[in-house]
Amino acid sequence: MTDPQLVARAQEGDLPAFEELVKKYQREIYGLAYRLVLDAEEAKDLTQQAFMQAFVHIKGFRQQAQFRTWLFRIAINQCYNYLKNRKKFGDPVDCDEYVLVGEDSPEEELVAQEDHRRLYAALSRLPAKQRAVITLKLEQGLSYEEISKVLGGTAGAARVNYCQALKTLKKYMQNEDDYEVAVRPYPKMVTRVSRR
Amino acid sequence: MKWRCALIQRWLPAYPDGDLSPFWQGMVRSHLEKCPACREELAGLEAVVMNLKAAPRPEPDQAFWDNFNRELHLKLAQSVQSVPEPPPARFLKMPYYLLGAPALAGLLLWVAFGYLNPERPGLPPQPQLSQEQKALEKTPAAPRLAAPAPAPEKSEAVMMVSQNGHDMHGEDDLDLDGDLDSTLAGMTETEREAFLKKVRQHEKDGSCTRESLAVCWA
Numbered sequence: 433m434t435d436p437q438l439v440a441r442a443q444e445g446d447l448p449a450f451e452e453l454v455k456k457y458q459r460e461i462y463g464l465a466y467r468l469v470l471d472a473e474e475a476k477d478l479t480q481q482a483f484m485q486a487f488v489h490i491k492g493f494r495q496q497a498q499f500r501t502w503l504f505r506i507a508i509n510q511c512y513n514y515l516k517n518r519k520k521f522g523d524p525v526d527c528d529e530y531v532l533v534g535e536d537s538p539e540e541e542l543v544a545q546e547d548h549r550r551l552y553a554a555l556s557r558l559p560a561k562q563r564a565v566i567t568l569k570l571e572q573g574l575s576y577e578e579i580s581k582v583l584g585g586t587a588g589a590a591r592v593n594y595c596q597a598l599k600t601l602k603k604y605m606q607n608e609d610d611y612e613v614a615v616r617p618y619p620k621m622v623t624r625v626s627r628r
Numbered sequence: 629m630k631w632r633c634a635l636i637q638r639w640l641p642a643y644p645d646g647d648l649s650p651f652w653q654g655m656v657r658s659h660l661e662k663c664p665a666c667r668e669e670l671a672g673l674e675a676v677v678m679n680l681k682a683a684p685r686p687e688p689d690q691a692f693w694d695n696f697n698r699e700l701h702l703k704l705a706q707s708v709q710s711v712p713e714p715p716p717a718r719f720l721k722m723p724y725y726l727l728g729a730p731a732l733a734g735l736l737l738w739v740a741f742g743y744l745n746p747e748r749p750g751l752p753p754q755p756q757l758s759q760e761q762k763a764l765e766k767t768p769a770a771p772r773l774a775a776p777a778p779a780p781e782k783s784e785a786v787m788m789v790s791q792n793g794h795d796m797h798g799e800d801d802l803d804l805d806g807d808l809d810s811t812l813a814g815m816t817e818t819e820r821e822a823f824l825k826k827v828r829q830h831e832k833d834g835s836c837t838r839e840s841l842a843v844c845w846a
Protein backbone atom coordinates (compact mmCIF):
# COMPACT_ATOMS: atom_id res chain seq x y z
CA MET A 433 0.00 0.00 0.00
CA THR A 434 1.28 3.52 -0.77
CA ASP A 435 1.89 6.23 1.81
CA PRO A 436 -1.19 8.28 0.86
CA GLN A 437 -3.38 5.16 1.16
CA LEU A 438 -1.93 4.25 4.55
CA VAL A 439 -2.19 7.85 5.74
CA ALA A 440 -5.84 8.06 4.62
CA ARG A 441 -6.64 4.92 6.59
CA ALA A 442 -4.68 6.13 9.62
CA GLN A 443 -6.63 9.39 9.46
CA GLU A 444 -9.76 7.34 9.93
CA GLY A 445 -8.27 5.85 13.08
CA ASP A 446 -6.89 2.65 11.54
CA LEU A 447 -4.06 1.82 13.95
CA PRO A 448 -2.56 -1.09 11.95
CA ALA A 449 -2.28 1.21 8.91
CA PHE A 450 -0.41 3.74 11.02
CA GLU A 451 1.84 0.99 12.36
CA GLU A 452 2.71 0.10 8.77
CA LEU A 453 3.98 3.65 8.37
CA VAL A 454 5.90 3.33 11.63
CA LYS A 455 7.67 0.20 10.40
CA LYS A 456 8.48 1.89 7.12
CA TYR A 457 10.11 4.96 8.64
CA GLN A 458 11.29 3.97 12.10
CA ARG A 459 14.91 3.34 11.09
CA GLU A 460 15.22 6.66 9.31
CA ILE A 461 13.64 8.59 12.17
CA TYR A 462 15.81 6.78 14.67
CA GLY A 463 18.96 7.56 12.64
CA LEU A 464 17.96 11.20 12.39
CA ALA A 465 17.21 11.48 16.10
CA TYR A 466 20.48 9.78 16.92
CA ARG A 467 22.49 12.23 14.83
CA LEU A 468 20.72 15.13 16.50
CA VAL A 469 20.95 14.11 20.14
CA LEU A 470 23.99 11.83 19.82
CA ASP A 471 22.58 9.42 22.35
CA ALA A 472 21.22 6.00 21.38
CA GLU A 473 18.81 5.55 24.27
CA GLU A 474 17.35 9.05 23.98
CA ALA A 475 17.08 8.59 20.23
CA LYS A 476 14.81 5.59 20.83
CA ASP A 477 12.52 7.53 23.18
CA LEU A 478 12.41 10.51 20.85
CA THR A 479 11.55 8.28 17.91
CA GLN A 480 8.62 6.83 19.83
CA GLN A 481 7.50 10.30 20.87
CA ALA A 482 7.69 11.51 17.28
CA PHE A 483 5.41 8.68 16.13
CA MET A 484 3.03 9.36 18.99
CA GLN A 485 2.82 13.02 17.96
CA ALA A 486 2.34 12.04 14.34
CA PHE A 487 -0.52 9.73 15.28
CA VAL A 488 -2.24 12.35 17.41
CA HIS A 489 -1.99 14.98 14.66
CA ILE A 490 -2.42 12.83 11.60
CA LYS A 491 -5.92 14.16 10.93
CA GLY A 492 -4.39 17.59 10.39
CA PHE A 493 -1.93 16.24 7.81
CA ARG A 494 -2.70 17.40 4.29
CA GLN A 495 -2.19 14.81 1.61
CA GLN A 496 -0.46 17.26 -0.75
CA ALA A 497 2.55 17.19 1.57
CA GLN A 498 5.00 14.29 1.80
CA PHE A 499 4.35 12.13 4.82
CA ARG A 500 8.08 11.44 5.17
CA THR A 501 9.14 15.09 5.38
CA TRP A 502 6.23 15.82 7.73
CA LEU A 503 7.47 13.03 9.97
CA PHE A 504 11.03 14.39 9.84
CA ARG A 505 9.73 17.76 10.89
CA ILE A 506 7.95 16.31 13.90
CA ALA A 507 10.99 14.26 14.90
CA ILE A 508 13.31 17.25 14.62
CA ASN A 509 11.01 19.36 16.77
CA GLN A 510 11.00 16.63 19.40
CA CYS A 511 14.79 16.58 19.33
CA TYR A 512 15.05 20.38 19.53
CA ASN A 513 12.79 20.40 22.57
CA TYR A 514 14.82 17.67 24.17
CA LEU A 515 18.10 19.51 23.53
CA LYS A 516 16.63 22.78 24.78
CA ASN A 517 15.60 21.13 28.05
CA ARG A 518 18.92 19.40 28.40
CA LYS A 519 20.66 22.74 27.95
CA LYS A 520 18.26 24.41 30.38
CA PHE A 521 19.05 21.87 33.06
CA GLY A 522 22.77 22.29 32.52
CA ASP A 523 23.43 18.90 30.97
CA PRO A 524 26.25 19.36 28.46
CA VAL A 525 25.42 18.32 24.93
CA ASP A 526 27.81 15.46 24.59
CA CYS A 527 27.83 12.34 22.54
CA ASP A 528 28.12 8.62 22.79
CA GLU A 529 31.06 7.70 20.69
CA TYR A 530 30.31 4.71 18.62
CA VAL A 531 33.72 3.45 17.71
CA LEU A 532 34.06 0.29 15.77
CA VAL A 533 36.38 -2.18 17.35
CA GLY A 534 37.09 -5.06 15.03
CA GLU A 535 38.34 -8.48 15.97
CA ASP A 536 41.69 -7.62 14.51
CA SER A 537 42.57 -3.94 14.43
CA PRO A 538 44.94 -3.16 11.63
CA GLU A 539 46.43 0.26 11.29
CA GLU A 540 43.77 1.53 8.84
CA GLU A 541 41.05 0.58 11.24
CA LEU A 542 42.71 2.60 13.98
CA VAL A 543 42.96 5.59 11.67
CA ALA A 544 39.27 5.25 10.78
CA GLN A 545 38.39 5.04 14.44
CA GLU A 546 40.30 8.21 15.12
CA ASP A 547 38.52 9.96 12.24
CA HIS A 548 35.13 8.89 13.57
CA ARG A 549 35.98 9.99 17.06
CA ARG A 550 36.93 13.43 15.79
CA LEU A 551 33.82 13.55 13.65
CA TYR A 552 31.50 12.85 16.59
CA ALA A 553 33.31 15.35 18.76
CA ALA A 554 33.03 17.98 16.02
CA LEU A 555 29.36 17.13 15.38
CA SER A 556 28.54 17.58 19.03
CA ARG A 557 29.94 21.10 18.85
CA LEU A 558 27.73 22.08 15.92
CA PRO A 559 24.43 23.86 16.61
CA ALA A 560 21.50 21.42 16.41
CA LYS A 561 20.10 23.08 13.30
CA GLN A 562 23.37 22.61 11.44
CA ARG A 563 23.52 18.98 12.51
CA ALA A 564 19.99 18.60 11.22
CA VAL A 565 20.70 20.12 7.82
CA ILE A 566 23.83 17.98 7.35
CA THR A 567 22.01 14.80 8.31
CA LEU A 568 19.00 15.54 6.13
CA LYS A 569 21.20 16.29 3.13
CA LEU A 570 23.91 13.67 3.41
CA GLU A 571 22.25 10.78 5.20
CA GLN A 572 18.56 11.07 4.38
CA GLY A 573 19.32 12.39 0.89
CA LEU A 574 16.76 15.20 0.94
CA SER A 575 16.83 17.98 -1.65
CA TYR A 576 17.11 21.59 -0.48
CA GLU A 577 13.44 22.00 -1.33
CA GLU A 578 12.56 19.09 0.97
CA ILE A 579 14.93 20.32 3.67
CA SER A 580 13.16 23.68 3.62
CA LYS A 581 9.85 21.85 4.15
CA VAL A 582 11.30 20.12 7.20
CA LEU A 583 13.25 22.98 8.76
CA GLY A 584 11.24 25.93 7.44
CA GLY A 585 12.57 28.77 5.29
CA THR A 586 13.36 28.60 1.60
CA ALA A 587 15.33 26.13 -0.47
CA GLY A 588 17.97 28.84 -0.98
CA ALA A 589 18.31 29.32 2.75
CA ALA A 590 18.63 25.55 3.21
CA ARG A 591 21.53 25.52 0.73
CA VAL A 592 23.27 28.40 2.51
CA ASN A 593 22.80 26.61 5.84
CA TYR A 594 24.18 23.37 4.46
CA CYS A 595 27.28 25.08 3.01
CA GLN A 596 27.87 26.89 6.27
CA ALA A 597 27.34 23.75 8.35
CA LEU A 598 29.73 21.62 6.32
CA LYS A 599 32.45 24.26 6.41
CA THR A 600 32.03 24.63 10.16
CA LEU A 601 32.17 20.87 10.63
CA LYS A 602 35.38 20.69 8.62
CA LYS A 603 36.91 23.50 10.66
CA TYR A 604 35.93 21.80 13.93
CA MET A 605 37.40 18.50 12.76
CA GLN A 606 40.66 20.17 11.85
CA ASN A 607 41.14 21.80 15.22
CA GLU A 608 39.30 19.20 17.30
CA ASP A 609 42.44 18.03 19.05
CA ASP A 610 43.41 21.55 20.16
CA TYR A 611 39.83 22.17 21.26
CA GLU A 612 39.63 18.96 23.25
CA VAL A 613 42.81 19.56 25.19
CA ALA A 614 41.82 23.14 25.92
CA VAL A 615 38.11 22.80 26.67
CA ARG A 616 36.92 19.37 27.69
CA PRO A 617 39.32 16.63 28.50
CA TYR A 618 36.57 13.99 28.84
CA PRO A 619 37.34 10.30 28.85
CA LYS A 620 36.57 8.51 25.66
CA MET A 621 33.65 6.13 25.77
CA VAL A 622 33.83 3.10 23.60
CA THR A 623 30.72 1.26 22.58
CA ARG A 624 30.72 -1.82 20.49
CA VAL A 625 28.33 -1.85 17.61
CA SER A 626 27.95 -4.47 15.01
CA ARG A 627 29.06 -3.57 11.53
CA ARG A 628 26.66 -4.64 8.82
CA MET B 629 42.84 34.44 1.02
CA LYS B 630 41.91 36.38 -2.06
CA TRP B 631 38.40 37.83 -2.15
CA ARG B 632 37.60 35.67 -5.17
CA CYS B 633 38.60 32.51 -3.26
CA ALA B 634 36.43 33.56 -0.30
CA LEU B 635 33.49 34.00 -2.65
CA ILE B 636 34.02 30.63 -4.32
CA GLN B 637 34.60 28.77 -1.08
CA ARG B 638 31.31 30.03 0.28
CA TRP B 639 29.53 27.77 -2.22
CA LEU B 640 32.03 24.91 -2.44
CA PRO B 641 30.02 22.43 -0.30
CA ALA B 642 27.15 22.55 -2.81
CA TYR B 643 29.39 22.22 -5.87
CA PRO B 644 30.10 18.44 -6.02
CA ASP B 645 26.41 17.53 -6.26
CA GLY B 646 25.75 20.17 -8.89
CA ASP B 647 23.39 22.02 -6.54
CA LEU B 648 24.44 25.51 -7.68
CA SER B 649 22.88 27.59 -10.43
CA PRO B 650 24.44 26.97 -13.87
CA PHE B 651 26.19 30.35 -13.61
CA TRP B 652 27.80 29.54 -10.26
CA GLN B 653 28.53 25.97 -11.20
CA GLY B 654 30.55 27.31 -14.16
CA MET B 655 32.26 29.98 -12.06
CA VAL B 656 33.40 27.49 -9.45
CA ARG B 657 34.58 24.98 -12.05
CA SER B 658 36.73 27.48 -13.90
CA HIS B 659 38.13 28.88 -10.65
CA LEU B 660 39.06 25.41 -9.38
CA GLU B 661 41.03 24.76 -12.57
CA LYS B 662 43.48 27.52 -11.74
CA CYS B 663 43.40 27.73 -7.90
CA PRO B 664 45.20 25.03 -5.87
CA ALA B 665 44.05 26.54 -2.55
CA CYS B 666 40.37 26.10 -3.44
CA ARG B 667 41.04 22.61 -4.80
CA GLU B 668 42.54 21.71 -1.46
CA GLU B 669 39.57 23.18 0.37
CA LEU B 670 37.21 21.14 -1.80
CA ALA B 671 39.18 17.95 -1.13
CA GLY B 672 38.92 18.62 2.62
CA LEU B 673 35.14 19.08 2.41
CA GLU B 674 34.73 15.89 0.41
CA ALA B 675 36.77 14.02 3.00
CA VAL B 676 34.40 15.23 5.72
CA VAL B 677 31.40 14.06 3.69
CA MET B 678 33.02 10.66 3.11
CA ASN B 679 33.83 10.39 6.79
CA LEU B 680 30.28 11.26 7.73
CA LYS B 681 28.71 8.79 5.33
CA ALA B 682 31.04 6.06 6.56
CA ALA B 683 30.55 6.90 10.22
CA PRO B 684 28.89 4.06 12.03
CA ARG B 685 25.48 4.67 13.48
CA PRO B 686 23.89 2.35 15.97
CA GLU B 687 22.02 -0.16 13.88
CA PRO B 688 19.76 -1.93 16.29
CA ASP B 689 18.88 -5.55 15.62
CA GLN B 690 15.42 -7.00 15.02
CA ALA B 691 14.90 -7.69 18.73
CA PHE B 692 15.30 -3.98 19.42
CA TRP B 693 12.65 -3.10 16.82
CA ASP B 694 10.26 -5.80 18.03
CA ASN B 695 10.50 -4.35 21.50
CA PHE B 696 10.21 -0.82 20.13
CA ASN B 697 7.04 -1.68 18.22
CA ARG B 698 5.51 -3.50 21.17
CA GLU B 699 6.05 -0.49 23.43
CA LEU B 700 4.80 1.95 20.83
CA HIS B 701 1.73 -0.17 20.11
CA LEU B 702 0.73 -0.01 23.77
CA LYS B 703 1.17 3.75 23.87
CA LEU B 704 -0.78 4.25 20.65
CA ALA B 705 -3.58 1.97 21.76
CA GLN B 706 -3.75 3.87 25.04
CA SER B 707 -3.94 7.19 23.25
CA VAL B 708 -6.76 5.89 21.05
CA GLN B 709 -8.74 4.99 24.16
CA SER B 710 -8.05 8.16 26.09
CA VAL B 711 -8.27 10.72 23.29
CA PRO B 712 -10.65 9.46 20.61
CA GLU B 713 -10.98 12.84 18.85
CA PRO B 714 -8.25 15.49 18.92
CA PRO B 715 -10.02 18.80 19.58
CA PRO B 716 -10.12 20.86 16.40
CA ALA B 717 -10.12 24.32 17.91
CA ARG B 718 -7.84 25.82 20.52
CA PHE B 719 -10.56 27.07 22.84
CA LEU B 720 -12.04 23.60 23.00
CA LYS B 721 -8.85 22.40 24.66
CA MET B 722 -9.86 24.11 27.90
CA PRO B 723 -11.21 21.93 30.70
CA TYR B 724 -14.82 20.96 30.17
CA TYR B 725 -16.00 22.76 33.27
CA LEU B 726 -14.74 26.01 31.74
CA LEU B 727 -16.85 25.48 28.64
CA GLY B 728 -19.84 26.62 30.71
CA ALA B 729 -18.46 30.17 30.84
CA PRO B 730 -18.52 30.88 27.11
CA ALA B 731 -21.87 29.12 26.87
CA LEU B 732 -23.33 31.34 29.61
CA ALA B 733 -21.79 34.44 28.03
CA GLY B 734 -23.29 33.43 24.68
CA LEU B 735 -26.70 32.91 26.27
CA LEU B 736 -26.57 36.29 28.01
CA LEU B 737 -25.52 37.99 24.79
CA TRP B 738 -28.35 36.30 22.92
CA VAL B 739 -30.87 37.35 25.51
CA ALA B 740 -29.52 40.88 25.65
CA PHE B 741 -29.46 41.17 21.88
CA GLY B 742 -32.99 39.93 21.64
CA TYR B 743 -34.01 42.41 24.29
CA LEU B 744 -32.32 45.36 22.64
CA ASN B 745 -33.55 44.47 19.19
CA PRO B 746 -37.28 45.08 19.06
CA GLU B 747 -37.45 44.03 15.39
CA ARG B 748 -36.54 40.48 16.23
CA PRO B 749 -39.36 38.27 15.03
CA GLY B 750 -40.85 35.22 16.61
CA LEU B 751 -41.33 36.59 20.07
CA PRO B 752 -44.72 37.69 21.30
CA PRO B 753 -45.28 41.36 22.03
CA GLN B 754 -45.48 42.16 25.69
CA PRO B 755 -47.64 44.54 27.57
CA GLN B 756 -44.60 46.65 28.01
CA LEU B 757 -45.75 49.97 29.31
CA SER B 758 -46.55 48.81 32.79
CA GLN B 759 -43.63 46.41 32.86
CA GLU B 760 -41.18 49.06 31.82
CA GLN B 761 -42.53 51.45 34.37
CA LYS B 762 -42.16 48.85 37.10
CA ALA B 763 -38.62 48.15 36.08
CA LEU B 764 -37.80 51.80 36.11
CA GLU B 765 -39.35 52.36 39.46
CA LYS B 766 -37.53 49.46 41.02
CA THR B 767 -34.04 50.00 39.62
CA PRO B 768 -33.87 53.08 37.53
CA ALA B 769 -30.13 52.91 36.84
CA ALA B 770 -29.62 49.15 36.70
CA PRO B 771 -27.62 47.98 33.68
CA ARG B 772 -29.79 45.95 31.34
CA LEU B 773 -27.23 43.33 30.46
CA ALA B 774 -27.03 42.00 33.95
CA ALA B 775 -30.71 41.22 34.24
CA PRO B 776 -32.57 38.41 32.52
CA ALA B 777 -34.32 40.56 29.99
CA PRO B 778 -37.96 40.17 29.03
CA ALA B 779 -38.82 39.37 25.47
CA PRO B 780 -38.37 42.26 23.05
CA GLU B 781 -41.34 44.34 22.04
CA LYS B 782 -42.49 44.73 18.55
CA SER B 783 -44.84 47.59 18.13
CA GLU B 784 -45.14 50.96 16.54
CA ALA B 785 -45.88 52.44 19.90
CA VAL B 786 -42.40 51.53 21.01
CA MET B 787 -40.57 52.76 17.94
CA MET B 788 -40.18 56.48 17.88
CA VAL B 789 -38.71 58.93 15.54
CA SER B 790 -36.76 61.66 17.17
CA GLN B 791 -36.94 65.23 16.01
CA ASN B 792 -33.86 64.99 13.90
CA GLY B 793 -35.30 62.00 12.12
CA HIS B 794 -33.12 59.21 13.57
CA ASP B 795 -34.65 56.05 14.87
CA MET B 796 -34.84 55.95 18.58
CA HIS B 797 -35.37 52.88 20.62
CA GLY B 798 -38.44 52.35 22.63
CA GLU B 799 -39.17 53.10 26.19
CA ASP B 800 -37.24 50.09 27.33
CA ASP B 801 -34.10 52.02 26.40
CA LEU B 802 -34.99 54.84 28.75
CA ASP B 803 -32.56 54.00 31.48
CA LEU B 804 -29.69 53.26 29.14
CA ASP B 805 -29.22 56.92 28.59
CA GLY B 806 -26.49 58.31 30.82
CA ASP B 807 -27.96 61.77 31.39
CA LEU B 808 -31.40 60.43 32.00
CA ASP B 809 -29.99 57.89 34.41
CA SER B 810 -28.31 60.46 36.52
CA THR B 811 -31.45 62.59 36.44
CA LEU B 812 -33.68 59.71 37.49
CA ALA B 813 -31.25 58.59 40.16
CA GLY B 814 -31.47 61.97 41.86
CA MET B 815 -35.31 61.92 42.12
CA THR B 816 -37.69 60.78 44.74
CA GLU B 817 -40.29 58.15 43.77
CA THR B 818 -43.09 60.65 43.22
CA GLU B 819 -40.85 62.93 41.21
CA ARG B 820 -39.77 60.03 39.09
CA GLU B 821 -43.34 58.97 38.41
CA ALA B 822 -44.30 62.47 37.45
CA PHE B 823 -41.24 62.77 35.25
CA LEU B 824 -41.89 59.51 33.39
CA LYS B 825 -45.50 60.49 32.82
CA LYS B 826 -44.32 63.71 31.30
CA VAL B 827 -41.79 61.95 29.15
CA ARG B 828 -44.39 59.70 27.66
CA GLN B 829 -46.76 62.47 27.03
CA HIS B 830 -44.13 64.53 25.23
CA GLU B 831 -42.89 61.58 23.30
CA LYS B 832 -46.37 60.76 22.14
CA ASP B 833 -46.93 64.16 20.66
CA GLY B 834 -43.27 64.45 19.61
CA SER B 835 -42.88 67.88 21.12
CA CYS B 836 -39.73 67.22 23.09
CA THR B 837 -36.90 64.66 23.32
CA ARG B 838 -36.13 62.84 26.54
CA GLU B 839 -32.68 64.38 26.74
CA SER B 840 -33.96 67.93 26.55
CA LEU B 841 -36.68 67.06 29.05
CA ALA B 842 -34.10 65.65 31.43
CA VAL B 843 -32.09 68.82 31.15
CA CYS B 844 -35.19 70.98 31.70
CA TRP B 845 -36.22 68.92 34.70
CA ALA B 846 -32.78 69.11 36.24
Ligand SMILES: [Zn+2]
Pocket residue numbers: 632633634636659663665666
Ligand atom coordinates in the same frame (compact mmCIF):
# COMPACT_ATOMS: atom_id res chain seq x y z
ZN1 LIG C 1 40.65 30.05 -4.93
